[in-house]
Amino acid sequence: MNKKFAVVFAALLLILASAGSLQAIPAFARKYSMTCKTCHAPFPRLKKFGLDFAANGYVLKDKPAPRAVVDTGDSLLNLLRELPLALRFDGFAAFNNSNTMRLDFASPAVIKLLSGGEIAKNLSYYLYFMMTEMGEVVGLEDAFLMLRNVLGTGLDLSVGQFQVSDPIFKRELRLMLEDYQIYNARPGLSRINLTYDRGIMLTYRLPSRTDLTLEILNGMGLTPAGDKANYDYDKFKCFLARVSQDLGDRMRVGGFGYLGWEKQYNVRNDIWMLGADAVIDSPPFTLSAQYVERRDNNPTFAYEFVPADVPSIVTRGAFAELIFLPQGDDSRWYAAGLFNWVSSDHPALKHLSLTAHAGYLLQRNVRFTLEGSYFIDSPFGQYPRVVAGLITGF
Numbered sequence: 001m002n003k004k005f006a007v008v009f010a011a012l013l014l015i016l017a018s019a020g021s022l023q024a025i026p027a028f029a030r031k032y033s034m035t036c037k038t039c040h041a042p043f044p045r046l047k048k049f050g051l052d053f054a055a056n057g058y059v060l061k062d063k064p065a066p067r068a069v070v071d072t073g074d075s076l077l078n079l080l081r082e083l084p085l086a087l088r089f090d091g092f093a094a095f096n097n098s099n100t101m102r103l104d105f106a107s108p109a110v111i112k113l114l115s116g117g118e119i120a121k122n123l124s125y126y127l128y129f130m131m132t133e134m135g136e137v138v139g140l141e142d143a144f145l146m147l148r149n150v151l152g153t154g155l156d157l158s159v160g161q162f163q164v165s166d167p168i169f170k171r172e173l174r175l176m177l178e179d180y181q182i183y184n185a186r187p188g189l190s191r192i193n194l195t196y197d198r199g200i201m202l203t204y205r206l207p208s209r210t211d212l213t214l215e216i217l218n219g220m221g222l223t224p225a226g227d228k229a230n231y232d233y234d235k236f237k238c239f240l241a242r243v244s245q246d247l248g249d250r251m252r253v254g255g256f257g258y259l260g261w262e263k264q265y266n267v268r269n270d271i272w273m274l275g276a277d278a279v280i281d282s283p284p285f286t287l288s289a290q291y292v293e294r295r296d297n298n299p300t301f302a303y304e305f306v307p308a309d310v311p312s313i314v315t316r317g318a319f320a321e322l323i324f325l326p327q328g329d330d331s332r333w334y335a336a337g338l339f340n341w342v343s344s345d346h347p348a349l350k351h352l353s354l355t356a357h358a359g360y361l362l363q364r365n366v367r368f369t370l371e372g373s374y375f376i377d378s379p380f381g382q383y384p385r386v387v388a389g390l391i392t393g394f
Helices: 002-014 027-032 048-055
Strands: 086-095 103-120 123-133 139-147 156-163 196-205 210-217 238-247 251-264 267-282 285-296 313-324 333-344 351-363 366-377 383-392
Touching: 139 196, 210 251
Parallel strands: none
Antiparallel strands: 086 103, 086 383, 103 123, 123 139, 139 156, 156 196, 196 210, 210 238, 238 251, 251 267, 267 285, 285 313, 313 333, 333 351, 351 366, 366 383
């Protein structure tokens, strides 16, 4: 077995040109004539400046965009001179994915077309179209409008489809192929998790550096509209409330609560989730951690009325991610580690893994990566996986 892995490892180093990815949007770097490291370290991971830029509707507070709009002579028309576009291309070379003991060239795994920017004063948009994912056309995932400082209150409003977890940790901006597994967990036939959904998001920042978030969601994921042109198939809405507090410049702690209901086959499932998270940023290290507890009373929708003595389905999980940037924002190479754990009364959700990841910036927008994971517990058993990639944004 060790000899076979050594041979495959050597082969992976020779096939990196078949892999690529973009998880940022370099159209912003072109628009403002700035280097990618202004917002990313390394890309697509956002540092504080990049997070502030996104929260401000993809507009710099202290630097107007050059030639941003067309002068039409109409003060009520804010027409973008150029539509900002970028491409993302994901490809992977993986050995033993899903415990198959095979070498797999998964390229392209993802191709996205991304766009975003300000379309009127205090009104911005962001979207990307998934042209292909695993060989199939998917369509829109992130697609929302953001209205900033509503009625001068300091309240920001986003409406559309987005990741429920975005105010906590942004899945799309992680450095690794391995995901934050608890965010994907959906017991039984439930449609609800902490990834994509449609709804509205309200955010507000207090002078005490406290961030408040409220999301009102369909609780349907990105399910297409039904026969009656309704995106939400039932009468229920789901709610997420979050509080996050900065503790100095190097630490953040937060917590959230989620309350939801969903109905399928005339049967209802009641859901609640509680989560806690923290970030410690102490260069050259950044440590991020998340814990989530979830209860479903009937995620299989097996009966109309839930007997009082039937226990809830319990799902809980956590992840911890450590990133090492030896020279901070100027680091050409970096390393990262990820611990993933999910425990559930639904065995298909159980997951326990360790991942080691290393990368090197050939250029600011070209990143070589090598990643190894060991899955201690998963639906596919116990196994290792090795993935290599060349990640680029343009």
